[in-house]
Every structure is written in C-alpha cells, then in structure tokens.
Amino acid sequence: MELRLEGVTKRFGGFTAVDDLTLTVPQGSFFALLGASGCGKTTTLRMVAGLEEPTAGRILLGDQDVSRLRPYRRPVNTVFQSYALFPHLTVFDNVAFGLRRRGVRDVKERVDRMLSLVRLSGFGPRRPAQLSGGQQQRVALARALVNQPQVLLLDEPLGALDLKLRREMQIELKRIQTEVGITFLHVTHDQEEAMWMADTVAVMDAGRIQQLGAPTEMYEFPASAFVANFLGQSNLIAATVDGRSGDDIQVTAHGSRFALPAARCRAVSGEVLLGVRPEKLHLSSDSAPDGYNAIRGVVTDACYAGVSTEYLLRTEWEQEISVFAANAAPGGLLSPGTEVVAYWHPSHSFVLEKS
Amino acid sequence: MSALGQLVSSGPAPVVPPRRRRRWLPYLLLLPGGLWLALFFAIPAAQLFATSLYDPTGSIETGYAMAWEFGNYLDAVRQYAGHFGRSLGYAGLTTVLTLLLGYPLAYAIALKSGRWKNVLLICVVAPFFTSFLVRTLAWKVILADTGPVVSTLNALHVPLPDGRLLATAPAVIAGLVYNFLPFMVLPLYASLERLDPRLLEAAGDLYARPFNRFARVTLPLSMPGLVAGTLLTFIPAAGDYINAQLLGTSRQFMIGNVIYSRFLRVGDYPTAAALSFVLMAVILAVVFVYVRRVGTEEVL
Numbered sequence: 174m175e176l177r178l179e180g181v182t183k184r185f186g187g188f189t190a191v192d193d194l195t196l197t198v199p200q201g202s203f204f205a206l207l208g209a210s211g212c213g214k215t216t217t218l219r220m221v222a223g224l225e226e227p228t229a230g231r232i233l234l235g236d237q238d239v240s241r242l243r244p245y246r247r248p249v250n251t252v253f254q255s256y257a258l259f260p261h262l263t264v265f266d267n268v269a270f271g272l273r274r275r276g277v278r279d280v281k282e283r284v285d286r287m288l289s290l291v292r293l294s295g296f297g298p299r300r301p302a303q304l305s306g307g308q309q310q311r312v313a314l315a316r317a318l319v320n321q322p323q324v325l326l327l328d329e330p331l332g333a334l335d336l337k338l339r340r341e342m343q344i345e346l347k348r349i350q351t352e353v354g355i356t357f358l359h360v361t362h363d364q365e366e367a368m369w370m371a372d373t374v375a376v377m378d379a380g381r382i383q384q385l386g387a388p389t390e391m392y393e394f395p396a397s398a399f400v401a402n403f404l405g406q407s408n409l410i411a412a413t414v415d416g417r418s419g420d421d422i423q424v425t426a427h428g429s430r431f432a433l434p435a436a437r438c439r440a441v442s443g444e445v446l447l448g449v450r451p452e453k454l455h456l457s458s459d460s461a462p463d464g465y466n467a468i469r470g471v472v473t474d475a476c477y478a479g480v481s482t483e484y485l486l487r488t489e490w491e492q493e494i495s496v497f498a499a500n501a502a503p504g505g506l507l508s509p510g511t512e513v514v515a516y517w518h519p520s521h522s523f524v525l526e527k528s
Numbered sequence: 529m530s531a532l533g534q535l536v537s538s539g540p541a542p543v544v545p546p547r548r549r550r551r552w553l554p555y556l557l558l559l560p561g562g563l564w565l566a567l568f569f570a571i572p573a574a575q576l577f578a579t580s581l582y583d584p585t586g587s588i589e590t591g592y593a594m595a596w597e598f599g600n601y602l603d604a605v606r607q608y609a610g611h612f613g614r615s616l617g618y619a620g621l622t623t624v625l626t627l628l629l630g631y632p633l634a635y636a637i638a639l640k641s642g643r644w645k646n647v648l649l650i651c652v653v654a655p656f657f658t659s660f661l662v663r664t665l666a667w668k669v670i671l672a673d674t675g676p677v678v679s680t681l682n683a684l685h686v687p688l689p690d691g692r693l694l695a696t697a698p699a700v701i702a703g704l705v706y707n708f709l710p711f712m713v714l715p716l717y718a719s720l721e722r723l724d725p726r727l728l729e730a731a732g733d734l735y736a737r738p739f740n741r742f743a744r745v746t747l748p749l750s751m752p753g754l755v756a757g758t759l760l761t762f763i764p765a766a767g768d769y770i771n772a773q774l775l776g777t778s779r780q781f782m783i784g785n786v787i788y789s790r791f792l793r794v795g796d797y798p799t800a801a802a803l804s805f806v807l808m809a810v811i812l813a814v815v816f817v818y819v820r821r822v823g824t825e826e827v828l
Contacts, residue, residue: 224729244732257730261748270744271734316734 174235174323175200181230190216192380205359205371213380214360222251250317251326256309258301265297271320287319307338327359408494412447427490431466438524446525452497453521461516472511580801588795604802615782619766622704626712626761634716664774671699695777703771711760719753
C-alpha cells in the first residue's frame with residue numbers, strides 16, 4: 174500500500190523537527206530518508222509508526238488516515254535502531270510476539286519460515302543476549318517482517334554493526350525486500366547505504382526534504398549545494414552566467430570561461446555555482462582535449478587510497494579542488510607542487526543556484 | 529597485529545613477568561563482614577539453638593539445664609500455631625497490599641515523574657528519618673477513636689467493627705503496610721527505572737495494547753524488583769511485633785509478640801528460642817517455595 178505524508182509538521186516546544194513535509198512512498202519501493210542527525214528523519218519515521226503524533230498534517234496508508242491511530246492499530250512495523258529485542262523472551266517468542274498479540278494462527282510455521290528467511294533457523298530457543306550484533310539485527314528484522322506489515326520502518330538498522338557486517342546486511346536487506354515485496358522506509362545517515370539500497374532517496378535537512386529522487390539522478394544532478402555535498406562530494410565554484418548559445422550555457426568563473434548543457438543548469442542567469450564531482454575530473458600535465466572544460470592548479474596534497482588517489486589542487490584563485498584519479502593511468506603519483514590541468518566533460522558539470 | 533608483531537620482532541622477546549594474580553583478595557574483602565556475622569549472628573544463633581533445647585522447667589533464677597528437649601519445638605508449635613498462622617496471614621496480606629500500592633507508585637516515579645523523580649524518591653525514603661516506633665505511635669493517634677480517620681468514616685456512615693479502628697486487625701495491617709511500603713517501592717523502582725522505554729515502544733509497535741504491553745513486557749522485566757520487594761516486605765513483616773503491640777490487642781498478636789513476651793516478660797527462654805527457630809524455618813520454607821514458583825534466576 175502506498176504511504177503518503179501530507180504537510181506533516183512536528184514541533185517539540187519551540188523546535189520544529191519536521192517542517193511541512195509532503196512525500197509519497199510508492200507501494201513496494203525501498204525508500205530511504207537520508208540526513209544528518211537532527212534533520213528530522215527519525216521523527217518522521219516515528220510519526221509513521223505512531224510513536225509520535227504530528228503537530229499538523231496527515232499520514233495516509235492507502236486511503237486510510239492513520240495520523241492519530243495508536244501504534245498497535247497501525248499495519249506498520251519497525252526495526253528499531255538498537256533492535257529493542259525483548260531480553261526476557263527467546264528468539265522464537267520475540268518473533269512470535271506480534272502474531273500472538275493479533276491472535277494469528279499457525280504461529281510456529283510463520284515464525285520458522287521467517288527465521289529461515291533471515292537465516293536464523295535453529296536459533297529459536299536462544300535468548301537475544303546469546304546472539305551477535307548481526308544476528309540480533311536479523312531477529313529484529315524477522316520480528317517486524319513476520320507481521321507482513323504494509324510498510325516496514327527501519328530506523329538506522331545497521332548503525333550498530335561494523336563495516337563488513339553492515340555491507341553484508343545491506344545486501345541481505347535488499348534481497349529480503351525483493352523477496353517479500355513489502356514497502357521499506359529506511360532512515361539512515363549513511364549516504365552510501367542509502368544510494369546502495371534504495372530506489373528512491375529523500376535527502377532531509379532542517380525538517381524539510383531538500384531533494385527526492387533516484388540515487389543516480391540525485392548524485393549526477395543535485396538540486397542544491399547541500400545535496401551536492403551531502404551525497405558524495407562536489408567542487409563548487411562561484412560563477413556568473415554570460416549567456417546562452419544553442420543548447421549550451423556559458424559561464425565565467427574567476428576569469429575563465431566554461432560551457433555546459435542548459436539541461437544541467439538549475440539557474441540560467443546571474444550569480445551561480447558551477448559544480449563538478451571529483452571523480453569526473455581528469456588530470457593532465459599540459460592541456461585539456463578539445464571540447465572539455467579545464468582549470469589550472471597546483472597539487473597540494475595526494476592521498477593514495479588503493480583503488481584511487483585523492484588529490485587536492487589549488488587553483489589560481491586559491492580555491493581547493495578535489496580530484497579522484499583512478500589508479501589505472503600509466504605513470505606514478507603526482508607529487509605536491511606539480512602544476513596540472515584538471516579537465517572534465519561539459520555534461521559532467523552542473524550549475525546550481527547560489528543560495 | 530600479532531602477525532605484524534611476529535614479522536617485526538627479532539631476537540628473544542623480553543621476558544615480562546606475569547602479573548601476580550591476587551587470589552587472596554576476595555577473601556580479604558570477605559573477612560570484615562564475615563567476622564562480624566560470625567561474632568554477632570552465627571555464634572548467637574548457635575547459642576539460641578542450644579537454648580531452645582534446654583529443660584523448660586528451669587527459670588532465669590534457677591538456671592537452665594541442657595536436656596536436648598526437642599519436645600520444646602512441638603510444644604511451641606502446638607501452643608502458638610494460631611499466632612504463626614496470624615503472622616503469615618498478616619504478612620502475606622501486607623505484602624499483597626504493599627505490592628498493590630507500591631507498584632503503581634514505583635511505576636509512576638520511574639517512568640512518568642520527569643523532573644519530580646528525585647523529590648518523589650525522597651518522599652518515599654523520608655519516613656526513615658524518624659524512628660519506626662515514633663511513626664507507628666503516630667498511627668495510633670491517626671486511628672484513635674476520636675481521631676480524624678474514625679470521625680470521617682463515621683460521618684460517611686461507614687460501618688466499623690465495634691465502631692473503632694484502633695485495636696483491630698485492619699489497624700495492625702495498615703501499620704505494617706505503611707512501615708514496609710518503602711521496602712517494596714525501592715527495589716521495584718530500581719528495576720522499573722532500568723526498563724528500556726524502547727522495549728515498550730516495540731511492544732506497542734507489535735500490536736500489544738497497553739494491558740498486554742504491561743503483562744508481557746513491563747511486569748516480566750520488573751520481576752527481579754518485585755521478588756526482592758516482596759521478600760523485603762514479607763520477611764520482616766512476618767517477624768514484626770511493634771505494629772500488633774501498638775495498634776492491636778492481644779487478639780491481634782503475632783508470633784513476634786509471643787517471642788518478645790516469652791523472652792522479656794515471662795523469661796521462658798527455651799520456648800522463645802524454639803519459636804524463633806520455627807519462625808525462621810517457616811519463613812525460609814515460604815520464601816523457598818515462592819522463589820521456586822516465581823522462578824527468577826536473577827534473584828536466587
């Protein structure tokens with residue numbers, strides 16, 4: 174069932190945690206709410222769960238307004254950040270908890286099936302304290318999923334796991350979501366996790382959605398400087414729009430002229446920000462190929478990171494630009510002090526409104 | 529780390545003397561308390577046990593002879609079975625009532641009191657700043673025939689046995705409940721305070737209505753506090769004699785009153801000692817059965 178939030182606002186005293194939020198999570202999608210801590214993403218999730226009541230606005234599941242329903246009356250279930258497994262119950266009883274409260278029959282078959290889905294068959298008689306973090310995480314997932322909710326809410330479910338386990342669980346979660354086909358609303362501060370798992374990502378800041386869309390679309394063409402820097406890194410250069418020629422927009426930044434497709438511009442006049450992702454930049458010791466935009470700079474720092482090297486260049490106007498170079502090119506690392514040209518294909522840059 | 533250590537290290541590793549395990553430390557820590565208990569509990573208890581087997585025909589003036597009189601126990605139980613029954617009944621009722629009063633109180637303080645938590649906790653403990661005896665005497669005034677409670681109940685036409693409260697079983701039980709309430713509230717508070725509120729949210733999220741949430745999550749997780757609180761109430765209440773002494777009459781006397789008067793008024797040491805041991809055994813048996821039934825591994 175589709176989940177819709179209409180003008181949802183939540184205030185705690187004088188603080189507005191969620192500010193007039195409107196969004197639609199389509200049936201069966203894997204939707205990620207991404208933001209730094211305090212951006213309102215967890216409050217949004219808790220309002221959907223019924224653990225907080227919105228100050229204003231409506232939350233709809235399909236056609237049903239659930240905004241004021243108590244949590245136990247909502248067909249949604251939550252995987253809590255620290256799992257919140259019942260310590261006095263076995264794994265089996267934890268997973269069976271929701272089924273038993275609703276008086277569902279064939280509890281045993283359903284629990285067993287769910288435990289095998291999360292690969293914990295045979296762990297039923299154990300207590301949560303006897304499990305590892307990753308296993309507890311999967312029990313929490315099973316405990317919520319076994320109820321076949323309309324929407325599964327995941328509140329930073331992988332935050333407590335170490336990196337390797339987190340990667341494994343990301344793949345696992347994605348597999349399970351595809352298998353059960355339930356709508357997942359996933360709250361995270363980890364942009365890689367959000368991009369990796371979700372079909373749709375909403376970047377939140379200060380209680381509002383800054384941008385919403387498919388991960389590739391958002392990464393390749395961010396809507397604002399905030400998104401450009403929250404989702405990965407961006408080099409943003411202050412520029413002025415000169416005009417248009419055909420499908421291209423011409424901008425000038427610090428005396429250099431650049432062109433890019435008008436379709437990649439969020440603003441087409443006045444003061445703007447010219448953006449380009451570090452991995453889209455290529456380095457050359459003499460000049461850029463025709464049809465590319467280029468800037469000159471001096472290498473100030475080189476960080477070798479195995480698959481790539483992260484360079485910092487200082488431009489003529491004293492701005493630091495970062496460049497990720499795949500370690501696949503012939504020749505060694507560039508040492509600090511080297512003068513270089515960084516160039517990029519016009520379609521790899523974008524123009525944002527200067528806020 | 530260790531692999532790197534092996535690669536890098538050359539030559540013999542420096543010999544680090546293993547830190548001496550101080551195996552004697554726990555015993556040292558046990559020593560002061562252990563000595564204290566040996567001196568003031570174990571030895572007197574053994575002495576008391578010996579006393580319980582003295583020839584009952586003796587007296588303080590003529591002295592007692594050790595006669596291994598196990599019959600003292602039979603006589604004591606036979607003669608005072610009613611008092612034992614009353615003690616257990618009063619103590620049981622007191623425990624139930626303190627639990628009914630104390631659980632909501634502890635729950636409210638632990639989970640709902642916000643910034644008033646410390647003030648409320650101080651209120652619970654405040655009675656301890658005055659003596660047990662003084663507080664029970666105050667109840668004598670409160671429950672007196674001309675006191676506020678009786679006159680209010682009279683005004684409301686609530687029938688009272690013999691038209692009074694003082695010197696009745698309800699007065700004794702009320703006093704016991706009052707005096708032992710903090711012993712119930714504090715352990716309950718301690719276990720409810722540790723309760724993770726996210727577990728309650730999880731229960732609600734998993735379709736548990738408030739009552740079910742309480743019965744399936746809150747109550748089981750507060751069992752250690754509940755067991756501790758009921759034991760801390762039941763055990764001293766079963767042996768109490770002050771409340772029956774001050775708020776009751778000889779018809780409300782508990783086994784503690786009998787032991788007190790056998791020891792200090794009549795000077796019948798063997799019977800008093802035998803009663804003390806029977807009381808101890810009865811309480812141990814009750815507690816054992818109770819804890820086995822409730823089955824919280826955390827407590828025993």
